[in-house]
Amino acid sequence: MTDSVSDLLKAHRTHRNFTDQPVTDETLATIITAAQHAPTSQYLQAYSLIEVTDPTIRQALAKITTRATVATQGRLLVVLADQHRNAKLAATPVAKRALTELDRFMGSVEDATLMTEAMVMVTESLGLGSVVLGSINNDTQAVIDYLHLPALTLPVFGFQLGYPATEPETKPRLGLPALLFKNQYVEPERYQTELTRFDQRLHTYYQQRGGNARDEHLANMTREALGTAAKRRDFLTIARRQGFLPEIED
Numbered sequence: 001m002t003d004s005v006s007d008l009l010k011a012h013r014t015h016r017n018f019t020d021q022p023v024t025d026e027t028l029a030t031i032i033t034a035a036q037h038a039p040t041s042q043y044l045q046a047y048s049l050i051e052v053t054d055p056t057i058r059q060a061l062a063k064i065t066t067r068a069t070v071a072t073q074g075r076l077l078v079v080l081a082d083q084h085r086n087a088k089l090a091a092t093p094v095a096k097r098a099l100t101e102l103d104r105f106m107g108s109v110e111d112a113t114l115m116t117e118a119m120v121m122v123t124e125s126l127g128l129g130s131v132v133l134g135s136i137n138n139d140t141q142a143v144i145d146y147l148h149l150p151a152l153t154l155p156v157f158g159f160q161l162g163y164p165a166t167e168p169e170t171k172p173r174l175g176l177p178a179l180l181f182k183n184q185y186v187e188p189e190r191y192q193t194e195l196t197r198f199d200q201r202l203h204t205y206y207q208q209r210g211g212n213a214r215d216e217h218l219a220n221m222t223r224e225a226l227g228t229a230a231k232r233r234d235f236l237t238i239a240r241r242q243g244f245l246p247e248i249e250d
Contacts, residue, residue: 008124013170015129016067018074018162027126028075031161035118041107047115047156048082050147051075057146064142065135065158074162078136078143079116081108083244084152097246100152105244112156123161133158138231140238151243169209172201 032049040046052058055071061078062071070076083099090096098104116132123130136143136158143155177194188195199218206216239245 005121008121011170012120012124013129013168014131015162015164015166015168016069016131016160017165018069018129018160019165021163023075023128023162027128028161031119031122031126034122035115038114038118040111040114044083044086044104044107045111046081046083046086046104046108047112048080048085048153049115049159050078050080052078052147060142060146061136061158064139065133066138067131067133067135070133070158070160074160077119077159077161078147078155079112079157079159080149081105081112081154081156082152083108084150087152100244101247102245105239109154109156116157116159119159119161127163128161129164130159130161133160135228137235138228140232140235144238144242149242154239154242154244166211168211169205172198172205174198 028051036045052061053076058076059071061076062068083104086104087096087099090099120130120132134157136155140155143149144153147155149155175194175198177191178188178198195218202218202221203216206214236245236248240248
């Protein structure tokens with residue numbers, strides 16, 4: 001990894017507010033074509049992108065994601081896990097079946113995830129900002145309906161990009177003792193010192209940041225994050241409805 005890429009990663013922050021400066025088609029194409037060189041499972045490139053420009057659909061997606069700026073600011077893509085294209089290319093029923101099962105379902109989600117992260121990095125390298133919207137799956141079926149998605153496709157992320165209107169602070173990250181282990185898994189009790197240190201840094205960050213300062217701790221944030229689970233419990237059911245995971249019994 002070069003120093004410039006390392007610095008870019010360390011400086012990453014999520015942008016949710018964008019100026020009125022338009023992102024040109026040429027810039028968008030540059031971001032996408034560069035990001036296409038991210039790893040892809042078995043070279044199936046099992047993802048697709050839909051740019052949403054229809055104001056009605058953007059407003060609906062803003063409601064689903066609970067982010068008002070999704071309706072009007074920047075450019076908006078929905079990143080799909082997509083085995084539909086490969087199923088059309090597959091020559092036999094056996095091949096088509098294989099594309100629907102867990103292995104290739106996971107492969108398509110992984111491809112969509114890697115593509116999204118690559119777009120984040122290219123976007124930032126060009127001086128733009130972005131936000132990855134996992135909240136697109138607060139109502140997966142509605143997104144499928146709005147975008148007229150065929151079988152063997154599923155929304156994985158929303159991806160909104162533009163020229164940043166603000167410059168948020170960079171959030172701290174866990175230190176290596178909490179995530180880099182040797183030969184076997186290490187229980188959190190054994191790196192409690194690192195968790196305490198990180199929690200102190202996180203608390204300071206939230207108290208001192210420029211907008212929406214608040215009293216925050218890691219354990220509270222973890223518990224609060226579980227609230228999205230209730231909104232997405234039907235994802236597996238919808239995935240099966242879209243033709244994935246036929247091997248799973250009802």
